[in-house]
Amino acid sequence: MERREFIKITSTAACAAALLPSVGGLMTGCKDLKDEGKLPITNDSWNFDEVVDRSGTWSIKYGRASEGQIPMWIADMDFRTAPAVSSALKERLNRDVLGYTFTPEEFYQSIIRWEKEMHGWQVEKDWVAYCPGVITAINQAYLTFTEPGDGIVVMPPVYNLFRMYAERLGRRVVDSPLLFNGNCYRMDFDGLERILSSPNIKILVLCNPHNPVGIVWDPDDLRRIASICRQKGVLVISDEIHADLTLPGHRHSPFCSVSDDASAVGLVFASPTKSFNLAGVSMTAYCIIPNKELREPYLKHLRDLKLNEAPIPSLVATIAAYTEGAPWLQSLRKYLQSNVQEVVDFFSNNLGIKAIPPQASFLVWLDCRTMGLQQEELMRFFSNKAGLLLSNGAMYGQGGEGFVRMNIGCPRKIVKEALGRLTQALEIVNVMK
Numbered sequence: 001m002e003r004r005e006f007i008k009i010t011s012t013a014a015c016a017a018a019l020l021p022s023v024g025g026l027m028t029g030c031k032d033l034k035d036e037g038k039l040p041i042t043n044d045s046w047n048f049d050e051v052v053d054r055s056g057t058w059s060i061k062y063g064r065a066s067e068g069q070i071p072m073w074i075a076d077m078d079f080r081t082a083p084a085v086s087s088a089l090k091e092r093l094n095r096d097v098l099g100y101t102f103t104p105e106e107f108y109q110s111i112i113r114w115e116k117e118m119h120g121w122q123v124e125k126d127w128v129a130y131c132p133g134v135i136t137a138i139n140q141a142y143l144t145f146t147e148p149g150d151g152i153v154v155m156p157p158v159y160n161l162f163r164m165y166a167e168r169l170g171r172r173v174v175d176s177p178l179l180f181n182g183n184c185y186r187m188d189f190d191g192l193e194r195i196l197s198s199p200n201i202k203i204l205v206l207c208n209p210h211n212p213v214g215i216v217w218d219p220d221d222l223r224r225i226a227s228i229c230r231q232k233g234v235l236v237i238s239d240e241i242h243a244d245l246t247l248p249g250h251r252h253s254p255f256c257s258v259s260d261d262a263s264a265v266g267l268v269f270a271s272p273t274k275s276f277n278l279a280g281v282s283m284t285a286y287c288i289i290p291n292k293e294l295r296e297p298y299l300k301h302l303r304d305l306k307l308n309e310a311p312i313p314s315l316v317a318t319i320a321a322y323t324e325g326a327p328w329l330q331s332l333r334k335y336l337q338s339n340v341q342e343v344v345d346f347f348s349n350n351l352g353i354k355a356i357p358p359q360a361s362f363l364v365w366l367d368c369r370t371m372g373l374q375q376e377e378l379m380r381f382f383s384n385k386a387g388l389l390l391s392n393g394a395m396y397g398q399g400g401e402g403f404v405r406m407n408i409g410c411p412r413k414i415v416k417e418a419l420g421r422l423t424q425a426l427e428i429v430n431v432m433k
C-alpha cells in the first residue's frame, strides 16, 4: 500500500476510549480495581512465594543457566500460571477432542471485555483477530506494509527482536533513541519528526509499555506520535504485550484509543502470555486494528499464509485468562511491585548501580555505567562473580551499553538471594579497587 493512502481513513469509534471515565471496576471476575490494596497476595489458590520446580520442563530460562546460577534474563516468570487458566486447559484436554477448531465468539468477546474493563478501550469485534504470537504477527505486518529496503523506526534501547526480524527480512532499521537524563527516559520528538520526514520510512514500532526501560507511555505522548505519523504517512505498530502488568499507580493507554490519528495509523498487538505467564503456550496473541484499510490487507496476508487459525490451547488460555484471571493478576501485580521495591531500595544503598524503577512489568533496567566496566566485563561480573544470569543491555541497541536487565518475576526469596550475592560480589570488587 502507498504509505500515504491509509491516512485519509479513520475510525472515530476507536476514540471512544478517550472519552471514557477512568476504569473504576474490573468486572472480569474481579471485584473492583479500587480494592487493589485489600486483595491478598496469596490466597487458597495461589502463592507467589512458592518456589516452583521448573526442572525437566524444557525451560529456556533455566536451560541456559550454568550450575548454581540464578537465571534472571528472558522475560518469563517463575510462578505457576493462574489456576483459572490451567484448569481450563486441563478440562479441555480431558475431553480428548483435539480436531480442527474455529475461533469461537468467546475469544473475541473475552478480548473486547478485557480491553474495555482493564484499559478503558471500547473495541469492535471486527477490529480483533487471532495472531500467531506477537513477534510473528509484527513480522507479518512488516511483510504486509513494507518492501525490502523500506525504513522501520525503533526507539532504542528497545526489545531486540523488533530490529532483528526487520533486518532478517531485508528492511532498513532506523533508530530514534530515547532520551535519558540519568533518572528517566522520554521520547525525542524533534529527532523523530526529522527521521520520519526522510524518504521511505513506512513503520514506527512502539513498545507500549516499553521493554526494557519499563515506561508506561503518557497518552499525550502517544497522541503526539500519532499526529506526526499521520502527517508523514507512517504506520504505528504498538506492541502492548506488557500492558496488563502496569504497576500500582500507572495506567496503560492502548495506542489506537488515544485519538482519531492513532486509530487511523495504528495496529495494536497484544497477548495474555506475559501477564499470565503462558509464553510456552506459544502462537497466542491477537491484533486490534480499527482502520479497515490497514486491517483488510493485514488479515488477508495472514489468511494467505494460513496463519489465521488459532490452536486450541491459545483459544482456551486466552478466554480463561481474560474471563476469570483478573483477581490472580491483581495479586501478581502487587507482588511484583514489592519485588521491584526490594530491588530499587537495594540499589539506592549500593553505589555503582542504579535501578530505573519500572512502571510496568517484571523487568528492572539497571544503570551500571559508574562501575566503569566494558560491557563484556560487566556481564562476566554478574555471571561469574555474582552468579546471576541477566540480560545484556547492549542487545537492546543504542543507549544499552553499561546497562543490564534483571527479571524479578520470581519468588521474593530468590530476589533476596540474588541481591545478597550482589552485595558480596560488589564488596569484593570494591576491596580490589
Ligand SMILES: Cc1ncc(COP(=O)(O)O)c(C=O)c1O
Pocket: 075, 133, 134, 135, 136, 159, 207, 211, 239, 241, 242, 271, 273, 279, 284, 285
Ligand atoms: C515487547 C515484547 N514483545 C514481544 C515479545 C514476545 O512475544 P511473543 O512470544 O508473543 O512473540 C516480548 C517477550 O519478551 C516482548 O518483551
